[in-house]
Amino acid sequence: MSSFAQWTDGDLILVCHLQPKASKSEFAGLHGDALKIRIQAPPVEGKANTELIKFLAKQFGIAKSDVEIISGELNRHKRVRIRKPQKLPAETGISH
Known part of the structure; x- marks a missing residue:
């Protein structure tokens, strides 16, 4: 099990380190004990959080309301x- 990922009753808890204002949204390996995620949106008025939720929902095959x-x-x-991820992106190295 990865240090940044923990399963709780079918839900996945991720510890993430965000890099806002990236050229594209993507997983970018590890940053210490956290999964580094590059996010295209700037860190103003919650835009990076909104983009993070959208990105993770798409990557894990769930609705945005489940992030x-x-x-x-x-x-x-x-x-x-x-909540209840439908798929696990290979680039994260997360397993169930």
């Missing part, structure tokens, strides 16, 4: 709950 930022709303370092 929740648990902590770190105003920080680059976040904890995110992914």
Whole structure:
């Protein structure tokens, strides 16, 4: 099990480190004990959080309403709950 990913009752809790204003939204390996995610949106008025939720929902095959930022709303370092992911992106290295 990865240090940045934890399963709880079928939900996946991810520890993420965001890099806003990237050229494209993508997974970018590890940043310490967190999964680094590049996000295209700038970190203003919640745009990066909105883009993160949209990106993770698409990558894990779930609705945006099933992605929740648990902590770190105003920080680059976040904890995110992914409810019942339908797929696990290979580039994350996460397994069930």
